[in-house]
Amino acid sequence: MKGRYEDEKLFWIPVLIAAVFLLPFLLKGMTNSYRYYLYVLNIAGIYMILTVGLDLLSGYTGLISLGHAAFFAIGAYLSAILVDQGGLPFELSLIIAPLLTGLFGLVIGFPALRLEGMYLGLATMGFGFIVKRMIIALRQWTQGSNGLQVSSPHIFGFTFRNDWDNYFLIYTGVVLTVVIARRMVRSKLGRAFMAIRDSERAAEAVGIRLAKYKMISFFISGVFAGFAGVLFAHTSHFISTDHFDILLSVYFIIMILVGGVGSIYGAVLGALFIVLLDNLAIPLFKDWLQTFITVEAGDIQSLIFGLIMFLFIIFQPTGLYGLWLKVRIYWKLFPFNPRKRFS
Amino acid sequence: MKLKMSLVGITITLLLVGCAKKELTPGVTDTEILIGNIQDLSGPMKELGYLLPAGANLYFQYINDQGGIYGRKIRMLVEDHQYNPQKAVAAAKKLIEKDQVFCLYQVIGTSTSEAIIPILEEYKIPLVAPATQSGTMSRPLRRYIFQTDTGYDKQMNVLIDYILRQDKNARIGLIYQDDNYGANALKGAAEAEARHKITLQKESYQRGASDFSGQVGNLMKGGATHVIIAGIVREPIIIMKTAAAMGYRPQFLGLSPTMDHRVAIAAGPAGEGYIAANFAPLWNSDAPGPVLYRKLHDKYADPKTLPLGMYSYYGFATATVLVEALKNAGKDLTRASFLQALNSLDYKGGSFPDFKWTRTNHGSSGKVVLVQVKNGKQVEISDWLD
Amino acid sequence: MPDLLIDNLHIHFDGVIALDDVSLTVKSGEIFSLIGPNGSGKSTLFNCINGFNRPRKGAIRFGGINLLRKKTHEIPLLGIARTFQNLQNVPYMTVLDNVLLGAHLRISKRDTVKRWLSRKQRVAEEALALEIMDLLGIANFERKYLLGQPFGIRKLVEIARALVSRPKLILLDEPAAGMNDQETIEIAKIITEIRNELGITVLVVEHDMRLVMRISDRICVLDSGKVITIGKPDEVKQHPEVVKVFLGEGTDA
Structure with missing residues (x-):
């Protein structure tokens, strides 16, 4: 039987996974400030988990969400409260908190059945504001706007104390997320999502219940966002409403746009790209720019993000992942010109 | 198993390397003390992000012109957190790991300062004078935070x-x-x-x-x-x-x-x-702090880019506290000696009402002076109240 | 296999009558064609059968069940599949996945979960589609993304998607529209194979009169939402009103 996908070369997957887990050792050998880079990578990893979930919803199912920072916050707060106040073991919270976040996904998914495009974007954005208010209002558990101290991740007797430990925890999560999400999108579930995105009529005509699958998509997306939230809360040890700004939701959208909408690897690449750009490239660019004029990173950050998004939408709508596929095909077919392969 | 072994191996190596380097305190050389400041340079409070460090630099320049502290000049790096706690954490890690600063100073904002507490504890680095008057910064006691402002x-x-x-x-x-x-x-x-x-x-x-x-x-x-x-x-x-x-x-x-x-x-x-x-004397009052501030402003600042005012005075005032603690830590400056100096600082510099930090109290004097607007100008109308 | 009974179907949109008391029966195992000028209500009839449109009056029965009482997504469960005139498929999915989309109801939840873990299950799932794709001669395209495939292939993918659900009745909405002569002959062959080899009843809307005349067992002519005549191709060709309505289209048939 022939494989269905050109990239279903399973050999590369263990190699890639091994590379991910060897990277910290490499960084350590290379630089003294490796722990800073690990921290940046950890943030990227947490965002990868979230953007993969967001991509399932917005990229695959075509339901835009500007409220994913809220799901992220729910997962973070739920786990912080369940573990630190409810005494739930972290191992269980790692499963329960995301599932509960998924239920919140269902709550917001319900109005989504009647809303499309921009209106859905606004509704989910409103959800973001509501969640923020709720967190402040539920002072008893969340400490309101004071923010909440969170315990370290603790799995089967091992406590993850610093960025080095956290890296292995987070990237195990990333690998799991990517594998599960890839499996999902290649199954009946993923086909149903994509059919809903591209043709609701065709979807209904083959027997897909639109409402059910849209809800499932919101649920799954919520679960991933919640999972990311749990990891974020326990690895950063402090969460507050300021962490989960509406702008963060917008950055998540930029990440999947840049990575390539409707592709799991794209979401991963997008999160990595934006986080590295934000933390490493923009400061360098700022320092260079400051030899001419006085600017601050934040001033050019929005400008660069906006510009990048604009350029990707115009020139590279399939995102970084699409670019990679193109390059790969180009080298495979070299010297024959492989134009129009993906046009 | 192999992974575990190599993890253990690497950790041991790291420990050995760490021990070997112990004599060197990060951010301190014979000629320089490097400190890290995290401000909001491009977020909602960006105006302060410029004024606070500029005020502090007036005093640092004054100290450096006198030859520094035991021959070490103070250099301050300012990072931007855009009033976002996650970015504050990233900035703190960058300052500590990459730039190897000696200590943190004047991180602005409550949630942003609170977000970096776990880092302060992990690296055992003090944060002097966070730019927030939230009482939660020093009550309950935070081991590595030293607050100058009244909550x-x-x-x-x-x-x-x-x-x-x-x-x-x-x-x-x-x-x-x-x-x-x-x-x-x-x-x-x-x-x-x-x-x-x-x-x-x-x-x-x-x-x-x-x-x-x-x-x-x-x-x-x-x-x-x-x-x-x-x-x-x-x-x-x-x-x-x-x-x-x-x-x-x-x-x-x-x-x-x-x-x-x-x-x-x-x-x-x-x-x-x-x-x-x-929580500090008014910048245009006759207290010794404000008088020195205006003198240094005359000497070092361009009034066009740095006007006299409460924010740059605030930056200046906290700088006097930091410098005093650095001086008290003595010639052999390490994080331990600095922490000791902070934990026993008896401040009488005049830029803040007098206060004492101890092992159990990292808070301010708890005093407040009232300032009233009269004929469109601010004037102090009370003594120090508490 | 059940017959499709359409009884006094009536539907109008904003005062325009789209279907006016349409009654017809598609017998099991038949290739039944609907013809008529643009706007005569052919596609509306399709949309009524698979639940996109909700008629005011009348009934559509299939195996004793009134389809009008069923939700759109429940229609395929009864064994009715359809294609669309303007292609409704997923460009950023492979050809194989586009076809497998049609097998949605044949794949159980358990199989889906199993599939995540077992390669065998994945192969079994693919086999569902490859069987049909072989029949339509598009098995070579399985790994290609649909985007960028020629129109003819996409058209066949559409048919394959309908077939893979193993329907009892298939609704083909203008299968030959936009195809060249060679491809039209191919389509005609496929339609007869669907009936002869798979035993599926075929209801087809088509503009190409040559194709219709060649493959149909019976033909229904619609004009302005009314049934003009129903009969064997030869009878319909002779019908005076049909000649009038199809003047132009009819003559080159």
């Missing part, structure tokens, strides 16, 4: 005591921002309510709100004769103008973030008589 909760107590001294029968209203700032103000209000057996009429608003007619209307109906504003700069201006337009003229008072000359300018006649709490 909002203490300020609230002083303001309410003051009002009741002026007018026994005062009915006090409070408008607070519904976030961690407001929460700390409410804590102080609750303490004062219990002491005086009174009840404040409380109205809240969301950060960024620009319409206060509902809150002001409620206070007017409730008959508040004194209204305390736990806002930043914009809110007292709008609130006082709204009240004036409604023909409601209570005595307005505010916490330290409203102690801004722009309130007097922008509110115009409606702002006349406005009283704000201040």
Whole structure:
């Protein structure tokens, strides 16, 4: 039987996974400030988990969400409260908190059945504001706007104390997320999502219940966002409403746009790209720019993000992942010109 | 198993390397002390992000021109957190790991400062004078945070005591921002309510709100004769103008973030008589701190880019505290000796009311001076109250 | 296999009558064609059968069940599949996945979960589609993304998607529209194979009169929502009103 996908070369997957887990050792050998880079990578990893979930919803199912920072916050707060106040073991919270976040996904998914495009974007954005208010209002558990101290991740007797430990925890999560999400999108579930995105009529005509699958998509997306939230809360040890700004939701959208909408690897690449750009490239660019004029990173950050998004939408709508596929095909077919392969 | 082995191996190597390097304190050489400052350079408070470090640099330059501290000149790196706690963490890690600063100083904001507490504890690095007056920074005691400013909760107590001294029968209203700032103000209000057996009429608003007619209307109906504003700069201006337009003229008072000359300018006649709490001498007063500040400003600053004012004075004042602690730590400057110096600092520099830090108290003097707008200018109207 | 009974179907949109008391029966195992000028109500009839449109009056029965009482997504459960005139498929999915989309109801939840873990299950799932794709001669395209495939292939993918659900009745909405002569002959062959080899009843809307005349067992002519005549191709060709309505289209048939 022939494989269905050109990239279903399973050999590369263990190699890639091994590379991910060897990277910290490499960084350590290379630089003294490796722990800073690990921290940046950890943030990227947490965002990868979230953007993969967001991509399932917005990229695959075509339901835009500007409220994913809220799901992220729910997962973070739920786990912080369940573990630190409810005494739930972290191992269980790692499963329960995301599932509960998924239920919140269902709550917001319900109005989504009647809303499309921009209106859905606004509704989910409103959800973001509501969640923020709720967190402040539920002072008893969340400490309101004071923010909440969170315990370290603790799995089967091992406590993850610093960025080095956290890296292995987070990237195990990333690998799991990517594998599960890839499996999902290649199954009946993923086909149903994509059919809903591209043709609701065709979807209904083959027997897909639109409402059910849209809800499932919101649920799954919520679960991933919640999972990311749990990891974020326990690895950063402090969460507050300021962490989960509406702008963060917008950055998540930029990440999947840049990575390539409707592709799991794209979401991963997008999160990595934006986080590295934000933390490493923009400061360098700022320092260079400051030899001419006085600017601050934040001033050019929005400008660069906006510009990048604009350029990707115009020139590279399939995102970084699409670019990679193109390059790969180009080298495979070299010297024959492989134009129009993906046009 | 192999992974575990190599993990253990690498950890041991790291420990050995760590031990070998122990004599070297990060950020300290024979000629320099490197400190890290995290400001909001491009977010909602970016104006302060420039003024606070600029004020601090006036004093650092003065010290450096005198030959520094035991021959070491002070150099300050400023990172941007855009008022986002996650970015504050990233900035702190960068300063500590990449730039190898000796200590952190003046991180602005409450949630941003709180977000980096786990890092301070992990690296055992002190944060001197976080730029926030939230009482939560030093109560309960944070091992690595040393606060120079009097907390909002203490300020609230002083303001309410003051009002009741002026007018026994005062009915006090409070408008607070519904976030961690407001929460700390409410804590102080609750303490004062219990002491005086009174009840404040409380109205809240969301950060960024620009319409206060509902809150002001409620206070007017409730008959508040004194209204305390736990806002930043914009809110007292709008609130006082709204009240004036409604023909409601209570005595307005505010916490330290409203102690801004722009309130007097922008509110115009409606702002006349406005009283704000201040945790340091007023920058244009005759206390020794402000006098030195103005002298250094004359000497080093270009008034076009750095005007005299409360924020650059605040940066200057905290710098005097930092320098004093660095001096006390002695010639052999390490993080341990610095922490020891901080834990026993007896500050009498005149830029803040005198205070003492001990192993169990990293808070300020708890004192406040009241500043009133008279003829459009701010003047101190009280002694140090606590 | 059940017959499709359409009884006094009536539907109008904003005062325009789209179907006016249409009654017809598609017998099991038949290739039944609907013809008529643009706007005569052919596609509306399709949309009524698979639940996109909700008629005011009348009934559509299939195996004793009134389809009008069923939700759109329940229609395929009864064994009715359809294609669309303007292609409704997923460009950023492979050809194989586009076809497998049609097998949605044949794949159980359990199989889906199993599939995540077992390669065998994945192969079994693919086999569902490859069987049909072989029949239509598009098995070579399985790994290609649909985007960028020629129109003819996409058309066949559409048919394959309908077939893979193993329907009892298939509704083909203009299968030959936009195809060249060679491809039209191919389509004609496929339609007869669908009936002869798979035993599926075929209801087809088509503009190409040559194709219709060649493959149909019976033909229904619609004009302005009314049935003009129903009969064998030869009878319909002779019908005076049909000649009138199809003047132009009819003559080159």
